[in-house]
Amino acid sequence: MRTMRDTGLASMSFEPGASVPQGVIPLCVPKIVGNEWQYVKECLDTSWVSSVGPFVDRFEETLADYVGVKHGIAMSSGTAALHIALLAAGVRPDDEVLVSNLTFIAPVNAISYAGASPILIDAEPNYWQMDVNRVYDFLTNKCVWKDSVLRNSATGRRIGAILPVHILGHPVDIDPLLEIAERYQLPVIEDATESLGALYRQRKVGHLGAIACFSFNGNKLITTGGGGMVVTDNDEMAARAKYLSTQAKDDPVEYIHGEVGYNYRLTNVQAALGCAQLENIEDFIANKRAIAKRYERDLRSVSGIQTMPHAEWAESVVWLYTILIEPHECGIDSRQLMHGLAAKGIQARPLWQPLTKSPIYSAAQSHSDGVAEILNQKALSLPSSVGLTETEQTSVIEAIHSLCN
Numbered sequence: 518m519r520t521m522r523d524t525g526l527a528s529m530s531f532e533p534g535a536s537v538p539q540g541v542i543p544l545c546v547p548k549i550v551g552n553e554w555q556y557v558k559e560c561l562d563t564s565w566v567s568s569v570g571p572f573v574d575r576f577e578e579t580l581a582d583y584v585g586v587k588h589g590i591a592m593s594s595g596t597a598a599l600h601i602a603l604l605a606a607g608v609r610p611d612d613e614v615l616v617s618n619l620t621f622i623a624p625v626n627a628i629s630y631a632g633a634s635p636i637l638i639d640a641e642p643n644y645w646q647m648d649v650n651r652v653y654d655f656l657t658n659k660c661v662w663k664d665s666v667l668r669n670s671a672t673g674r675r676i677g678a679i680l681p682v683h684i685l686g687h688p689v690d691i692d693p694l695l696e697i698a699e700r701y702q703l704p705v706i707e708d709a710t711e712s713l714g715a716l717y718r719q720r721k722v723g724h725l726g727a728i729a730c731f732s733f734n735g736n737k738l739i740t741t742g743g744g745g746m747v748v749t750d751n752d753e754m755a756a757r758a759k760y761l762s763t764q765a766k767d768d769p770v771e772y773i774h775g776e777v778g779y780n781y782r783l784t785n786v787q788a789a790l791g792c793a794q795l796e797n798i799e800d801f802i803a804n805k806r807a808i809a810k811r812y813e814r815d816l817r818s819v820s821g822i823q824t825m826p827h828a829e830w831a832e833s834v835v836w837l838y839t840i841l842i843e844p845h846e847c848g849i850d851s852r853q854l855m856h857g858l859a860a861k862g863i864q865a866r867p868l869w870q871p872l873t874k875s876p877i878y879s880a881a882q883s884h885s886d887g888v889a890e891i892l893n894q895k896a897l898s899l900p901s902s903v904g905l906t907e908t909e910q911t912s913v914i915e916a917i918h919s920l921c922n
């Protein structure tokens with residue numbers, strides 16, 4: 518029987534501002550130990566609290582520098598960043614966009630906001646990322662290339678973009694995808710929200726496609742409370758992203774607007790938090806990697822648990838350390854383990870329901886073969902906060918040893 522405590526804990530989210538109950542080990546909460554207070558105080562002392570200000574500019578510049586791209590355009594959320602990136606990359610109503618099936622729903626919703634439809638691409642079983650072979654197969658065998666436009670043979674609609682999501686801190690194997698995208702002149706929009714700082718073959722995630730998106734939600738590697746950013750080397754896309762996210766002003770004095778724009782700006786107060794967080798990013802990444810290393814070392818021996826895979830061509834930031842549970846060998850399945858951990862005050866979470874199973878996208882087109890479903894059944898993400906202590910991690914590891922046979 519489930520206790521009140523465990524059902525509550527599994528569904529609780531500990532965001533900045535929410536206090537974590539004593540003795541509870543949350544899944545992923547931020548660490549505020551640097552210049553956050555000082556920078557936010559500067560905003561309050563100077564009254565620069567709203568959607569322009571020196572910290573917004575500085576956050577855009579320093580994050581773009583960190584990723585190695587020319588432009589950063591701050592947004593109010595990662596989801597807003599994805600919406601704007603799709604529009605800036607030229608995705609139009611009635612287009613179709615290839616996107617990962619195993620992901621948090623935000624990028625797929627953003628495709629809907631743009632008036633386009635998703636084509637859900639399965640995960641590959643090795644690293645759980647978008648299966649680039651399926652992208653290749655879909656574009657070469659299920660589409661027709663005519664007059665420099667690629668169309669889905671089944672629907673006749675234009676393919677507008679490819680949107681790979683680098684999940685859990687690990688990059689998608691993107692080179693083959695970039696190659697096929699170039700052949701058909703498709704923009705690649707990276708959802709890099711979970712993988713800030715990760716490297717793909719020595720190149721920074723977020724600097725691999727035409728345009729990329731980051732999120733600074735409370736559970737991400739660095740946080741602004743809530744926020745996001747679009748990054749790109751492309752001057753035109755950058756200008757478009759800025760224009761569309763600031764109400765599409767053609768003349769700010771006379772209030773002349775040429776298009777439907779959005780108010781997706783980040784405030785100076787949020788950006789102040791972001792600037793301070795970014796100063797500690799190398800430590801945060803080192804912490805995530807140390808946490809991953811210890812889980813790997815101490816959970817490898819548990820029969821029925823597969824530790825998190827890591828490609829040799831990748832340097833993951835291991836945003837959420839995630840294991841797979843084989844119920845026959847473990848004696849319990851992933852959800853039973855989740856509730857068992859919750860009863861001990863430890864928060865764990867499954868991976869997302871594959872979008873092909875989601876009530877809202879179950880009718881969407883897909884190119885999938887059930888890999889995402891299997892991962893969804895078996896996967897469990899473990900506490901991975903950058904501030905997770907060794908003692909806390911010991912508790913998680915011991916709890917797993919005691920709950921699994």
Ligand SMILES: *Cc1c(COP(=O)(O)O)cnc(C)c1O
Pocket residue numbers: 594595596597620621623624682708710711732733734744745
């Ligand atoms: C967090 C996240 C986003 C964006 O989230 P916001 O809460 O809107 O900042 C987008 N995609 C993925 C895969 C995410 O994990």
